[in-house]
Amino acid sequence: MSTNDQRLEYLRQVAAPNEIPVPSPYKKPQLQHAAGAPKKRGFRRHKNARQLVSEELRRINAALEASVVGEPPNERKKLRVRVSHFSVDAPPSIRPTKRYCDITGLAANYKSPTNNLRYYNAEIYQMVVKPMAPGVDQEYLKLRGANFVLK
Known part of the structure; x- marks a missing residue:
């Protein structure tokens, strides 16, 4: 006997006590075919x-x-109610709204406490937001729809 045959024989001896008989409490009989092979479940299709x-x-x-x-x-x-793609209402999103810089349009990480302008980083704040004239900040806020009008 060659060494490969000896290895195979040893593996068969080790694996033999590990086999579970078909009428086992761990295997459901309704999922077994008559031949003993497991029954394939049909794949689940999502509806469009x-x-x-x-x-x-x-x-x-x-x-x-x-x-x-x-x-x-x-x-x-x-x-009768007519349901279509346009009449189906979705609830409001639970994700927070994305905030963008009023100057550059990048993702805003900060907000100015004096004029509520959103800005990307400290460089934009030092160069643009801090020296901004009082009326100009309201124009930026008006673009976003967050301006306030004093009467």
Whole structure:
């Protein structure tokens, strides 16, 4: 016997006590084929937006029809809700809004305490924001829609 055959024989001897018989409490019999091979599960398909909207339309219409059984048929047609891509409302985002520098348009890391302008770094603050005239900062804030008008 060669050394490779001896190694294979040793591995078979070691692996033999580790095998679990088919009617095991760890293996579900409904997932086993008759031949003993595990049954393949069909892959799970995610539904696209059109399918979700059409299912929601069917659910809403079924609920409306169940609630107005005693009304005439022409009244039922008026109550049908038309669901489309434009009528589906989403809740507001829970992620924080992104803040951008009012001067450069880069991601704003800081905010000036005197005039509420957002700026990218200390260099922009020293060169642009700090020496800014009083009316100019309101023009920058007006571009962002955050200006305040004193009356």
